[in-house]
Amino acid sequence: MILRTWSARATAEGADAYRRYFEGVLLAELRRQLGFQGAHLVAGGADGAPDRELMVLTFWESYEAIRAFAGEQLDAAVVEPEAQAVLTEFDRTVVHREVLAVGGP
Numbered sequence: 208m209i210l211r212t213w214s215a216r217a218t219a220e221g222a223d224a225y226r227r228y229f230e231g232v233l234l235a236e237l238r239r240q241l242g243f244q245g246a247h248l249v250a251g252g253a254d255g256a257p258d259r260e261l262m263v264l265t266f267w268e269s270y271e272a273i274r275a276f277a278g279e280q281l282d283a284a285v286v287e288p289e290a291q292a293v294l295t296e297f298d299r300t301v302v303h304r305e306v307l308a309v310g311g312p
Contacts, residue, residue, distance in 0.1 A: 208244060208306040209267045213284050215297035222250055222259040224293040242272020
C-alpha cells in the first residue's frame with residue numbers, strides 16, 4: 208500500500224470550509240478511483256487559532272492507481288479550484304511512502 212500526503216494552510220474558517228469540501232466532494236471523487244483505499248484529513252494548530260495546517264493522507268493500492276488519479280506526474284498535487292479558494296497556501300507537490308505495517312486496536 209502507498210501513502211500519499213499533501214499539506215496546506217487555511218484560516219480557521221477556511222479549514223472548516225475545506226473539511227466540508229473534503230467530506231462532501233473529494234471523498235466521493237476518490238471513492239470512484241480504482242485502487243483507492245482510504246483517506247484522512249488531519250489538522251495542526253489549536254481549534255480557534257488564527258490559522259491551521261491541514262494534511263490529507265490518502266492510501267492507494269499501487270503507484271498505478273495513483274497515476275490513474277493524478278496523471279503521469281505522480282508528485283504533482285491535485286488541488287481543485289474549489290479547494291484552492293478556501294486555502295491560504297498549499298503544497299504543489301505530494302510525498303509518497305510505502306506502508307510497511309498497519310496496526311489498530
